[in-house]
Amino acid sequence: MARVVFEKVTKRYGDTEVIHNIDTAIDNGEFTVIVGPSGCGKSTLLRMIAGLEEITSGTISIDGRAVNDLEPKDRDIAMVFQNYALYPHMTVFNNMAYGLKLRKFSREEIKARVDQAAKLLQLEGLLQRKPRQLSGGQRQRVAMGRCIVREPKVFLFDEPLSNLDAKLRVQMRLELRNLHKRLRVTSIYVTHDQVEAMTLGDRLIVINGGYAEQIGSPLEIYERP
Ligand code: ADP
Ligand code: ADP
Numbered sequence: 001m002a003r004v005v006f007e008k009v010t011k012r013y014g015d016t017e018v019i020h021n022i023d024t025a026i027d028n029g030e031f032t033v034i035v036g037p038s039g040c041g042k043s044t045l046l047r048m049i050a051g052l053e054e055i056t057s058g059t060i061s062i063d064g065r066a067v068n069d070l071e072p073k074d075r076d077i078a079m080v081f082q083n084y085a086l087y088p089h090m091t092v093f094n095n096m097a098y099g100l101k102l103r104k105f106s107r108e109e110i111k112a113r114v115d116q117a118a119k120l121l122q123l124e125g126l127l128q129r130k131p132r133q134l135s136g137g138q139r140q141r142v143a144m145g146r147c148i149v150r151e152p153k154v155f156l157f158d159e160p161l162s163n164l165d166a167k168l169r170v171q172m173r174l175e176l177r178n179l180h181k182r183l184r185v186t187s188i189y190v191t192h193d194q195v196e197a198m199t200l201g202d203r204l205i206v207i208n209g210g211y212a213e214q215i216g217s218p219l220e221i222y223e224r225p
Contacts, residue, residue: 001028002076002153002186004049008058011044011210018044019210021058026203029184031177033201035191041210042190046156049188050079062154073103078152080160084143086131092118093127096145103150113149120179121145137168141175148183157189161196173199198222 004026011019019041026032034042047053049060051067059066067075086095093114100110118124121141131139140160147155161169177200180187191197197204198218206214206221214221 001184002063003028004154004186004188005061005064006058007061009045009048009055009060010057011041011048011053012056017056017210019048022212024205024212024215026186026188029186031180031187031189031200031202032205033189033191033197033203034205034207035194035197035201036207036213038192040207042192042207043158045207046079046158046188046190049154050077050156051075076153077156078147078150078154079156079158080143080147082159082162084140084160086139086142086146088131091128091130092123092134092142092145095131095142096149099146099150110149113151114145117145117148120148120182121175136164137172140164140172144179153186155185155187157187159191160189162191162193169196176200194222 006022006024009019009022010017022045034045036042044053048055049067051070051072055068059068061067062076087098090098096114096117097110100113105113114127118127121144123138123141123145126134126138131142134142143160161172164172173196189200201218204214204216204218204221205212
């Protein structure tokens, strides 16, 4: 678990400022949703946290260490994307194990972590299948499994459910909530969908045109007088 702090974070592409002076903190174990319309700067924010995008000015730190000072492998962040890009020729087990193999974990440790994640995600019977032999929801769970096995301090989610049909999206929202209750890993989730934001977030950051317009609980933000 980790605390993520934004201090006067600004992003410019050329002369265009797309993120303006964002100041906020995300607590240990909190599920925060960054919500706003397309083009408002959500992905840019997430990518800056992941260290995939340079921060023009200000700092983002994780447990007191600025992200840009850390090597990618030392960032302890795992990111789940919209197109979850499983390796098609690898089994579910190897898809989940891949990142650990790269990091030279022992075979025993890899097996233990993959088995544990598979249990958590109800993928136990599917470990020898290839991605094409899975449903959309199962594939999305494998993508999450690949992140969970690394035991990161922070999970980043970039609209991970937007390619799923409506029914599956609702189911996966519940699964994500339950997963977060069990793991309590600090999670930052980007979406343009207000319903998704309300059902998932402990706290919401509403972005509009690169400004953090509102920050608060779903009740504080969406309650109408
Ligand atoms: P969102 O994720 O909310 O849809 P983005 O973070 O992708 O928004 O984009 C925020 C703004 O920054 C948009 O106006 C977009 O056109 C612009 N933008 C994003 N990436 C680049 C880039 N690499 N170069 C120039 N402008 C960019
Ligand atoms: P990490 O565990 O650090 O997230 P990944 O396992 O996601 O690392 O690999 C990083 C990137 O390398 C992937 O996004 C993918 O594009 C590429 N890659 C590495 N090995 C393969 C492979 N065998 N097949 C397809 N893509 C691969």
